[in-house]
Structure formats: C-alpha cells, structure tokens
Amino acid sequence: GENVEQHPSTLSVQEGDSAVIKCTYSDSASNYFPWYKQELGKGPQLIIDIRSNVGEKKDQRIAVTLNKTAKHFSLHITETQPEDSAVYFCAASSPGNQFYFGTGTSLTVIP
C-alpha cells in the first residue's frame, strides 16, 4: 500500500516568515493530494488540494507544489500569522483507494 512521510514533525517560525512542509509518497499511481489543518479540539479541515495533472496551485497565502517524478509534494505558507498555528497533515490517494495520511506537522507562529 501507499506510504506517506511528512517532515518536519514540528516547525516554529516568526510571524511574517514563510513555512514549508514536505511530504513524500511511494505509490506512483497516487493522483490526489490534499492538505488539512487541524486546530486544537477540532477536526482536520481541508485547506488546499492538488491533482497529479497540475504542478502547482495557489490560494492567497497558501500554495502546494507537486513533483510527480520525485514523488513529493509541499505546502508553502507565506506571510505567516499567529492563526496559522495548528497541526498540518498531508495525504495521498490513488484511484480506487483510501487516503493515506502523513504523521502531521505542528506549526507554531511566534508573534
């Protein structure tokens, strides 16, 4: 089955700096890659996703890049704000298969 690895497990940045979280996957058939943000006491919330026919996608301060050859994808958050502090999860899914989640990155934005 699919194996998704996520790094780093914890990340601290100063407010206004950028944050980057990286994930690798093993199944070359994976074609859908969502990113989730989980705040304390809440369920994971989808923040952005990308499909394998696209190399990059942006939504305001958030962007995701995908390198199919290297089988890795990354989440980029620019101009970080304290409310960006949360746990972020990546996931990968191939046709006919479930989501496989990474182990999460705890992001702290220091005011």
Next chain:
Amino acid sequence: DAGVIQSPRHEVTEMGQEVTLRCKPISGHNSLFWYRQTMMRGLELLIYFNNNVPIDDSGMPEDRFSAKMPNASFSTLKIQPSEPRDSAVYFCASSGSYTSQPQHFGDGTRLSIL
C-alpha cells in the same frame, strides 16, 4: 451548509461498557469514513462506506468494534465491551466519493474509557 455532525462530543465511561458514536454526513455525500486519532498512532482509518455499504473494514482493530450505516444520513460506530486502550478521538468524515475526492471531517468525539 451544515458540515459533518458527530455526537456526543465527549464521552467518559467505565471499562466494559458499550459505547456508541454517531455521525451525520453532509447531505449528498455518498461515502463515509470513521477514523481514530491518538498521539502514538496518528490518524487511523477504521472503516469506510460507499452508498451505505461497507467497503473496507480492515482498519477495525478488533471484533469489539462494529459500524453500521442504515441510511445515507446516519452512521454509528460501536465498541462493546470498551477498554481503556480505546481512549482516543474518533472522527467521522464524508465525501462525494470514497477515492480521490476531498473528505470533510466532523469535530470528533473525545472518548475516555476509565
């Protein structure tokens, strides 16, 4: 739009008791997922349904766990008998498809077994 609704939000019970967790998926979604989250094991998929039919229950840890989806708007996850190691946050998610489509999560049930 109403999101995925889970109840109860918190449950504290004694070992050996039966526990029932409930989930109402987003209207129109035909796939439903039950996850368990712990610090040690992260997010684990327990079981998922497509059109009310269980597709894969290989993540259900033991026979003490069972899940049903009697109709498109309701699902239950039952633990009987419960054990302290079942303590975790249980999430329900729904999606338009069981594969390659966004899953939308509820806010979970925090379960504590004493």
